[in-house]
Amino acid sequence: MEGAIVLLCDIGNTSYHFLEGEHEYKKDAESFEPESIKERVYFISVNTEVSQKLSKLENWVDLSAFVSKEPYYETMGIDRIFALEGLSNAVLVDAGSAITVDVVRDGVFEGGFIYPGIKAMEQTYVKISPALAYSFNFELNLDKMAKNSQDAISYGFLKLLYSEVNSHNLPIILTGGDAKTLHKILKNAEIDNTLIFRAMKKIIKEAKLC
C-alpha cells in the first residue's frame, strides 16, 4: 500500500505547501516539524534550513535531482525551475515573499527578474518614512500618476511591475500566495496555483518514482 497516496510538498521561505490528493494546505516553515509525517513525501525546497532538516529524513524525497537545470541559471530557485518546466509561452509571475517573473518563449527560457513581494515592499516604505505607512491601493487607476502618498507608493510598486510584465506580449500566468491580490492589477493574467504540483507529478512519472 505504500505510495498509494502521493504526498507532495513545495517548501518556500515561509511555509510548507502540501498537496495530498486534491487537498491543499500550508504549514509554517519555522514551527512545523517534518518528523511528524511518516509516509513518503516528494518535495522541492528553496529553504536551506528546512532542506538541511529534511536531508536526515528518509521518507522525504527531494525531486530537484530529477530535473535538468542546464537551461536555467545556477542560483535559480528550484520552485521557479519546476513551475517553468510546464510552460512554453508565458510570463510566469510567482507572487510570494518575493515576486519572481520569468519569461518562456517558444519553449525557451529567456530569463527573468526578482521584485519584492507585497509585504516586503510595504515594510520597505514604512522603514523609509513613517509617513509612508500605507497598505497598497490595488484599485489604483494605473493610467494616472499619483497625487497622494498612498497612491504614490502603490503606483511605484504596482504600475512599474504591471508595465514590465505586460511589455513581453505573452500570456501571463499568476501563481503563489499573493496571486489573487496581484490579479486586481494584472487583470489579464490567469491564476494557476497547481503549476508546481503538476510539474512535480510529471517529474515523478518520468523518473518512475511511483
Added chain:
Amino acid sequence: MEGAIVLLCDIGNTSYHFLEGEHEYKKDAESFEPESIKERVYFISVNTEVSQKLSKLENWVDLSAFVSKEPYYETMGIDRIFALEGLSNAVLVDAGSAITVDVVRDGVFEGGFIYPGIKAMEQTYVKISPALAYSFNFELNLDKMAKNSQDAISYGFLKLLYSEVNSHNLPIILTGGDAKTLHKILKNAEIDNTLIFRAMKKIIKEAKLC
C-alpha cells in the same frame, strides 16, 4: 551685516544639506545640533523630528510658508514641491532614501510616484532571502532579462524604474544623493543638485526676506 551671507538648508530624513555661498556640505540628521549655528538659516524640512527642534530656534526660518501648495497634494514633501517649482517640462527623479519621481508638463504638475531608494531596496532583498544579498549591478544590460540572481534583482529594481521614467517622453532631471549612481542607468538624464537651493533663493527673493 546680518543677512549678508545667506545660509540655506534642505533637511531630509537622514541629513541636513547646507549651501553657504558656493559651498555645499551635509550633516547627519541625528547627531547635528542646529543650536550650534548662530546666523540666520533659511530652511525646508521633511524631517518632522528636526522641524520640531527648529521651531524653537528663531534664527532658523522655515521657507515652506512662502510657497503656494495648492497645485500639489497635501502629504507631498516640501522638498519635492520646491524642486518642482523651478521646472516646466520634466520628469524629476530625486534619488535619496526614497526615489521620488514627479512629472511636470507645460508647467502643470501631473502627479508622481515614490519608489524605494537604492539602499532601502538592497536591504529589502536581503531581508527576503540571504541568497539575494547582492549590491545592484548598474552595468546591467537593460535589454536582456536576467540569468543570475544579482542581475535578477538589479533588473527588478532598475529596469522597471528606467522604463517608467522614460515612458513620459520628457527631459529627465536627476537630483539627490544617489543621482550620480542612478545616472549609470538613466544615462539620458541631466544631473542637477542645486534645483532646491535655486528654488529657495527664488522664494526668498519673491518674499523679500533678504
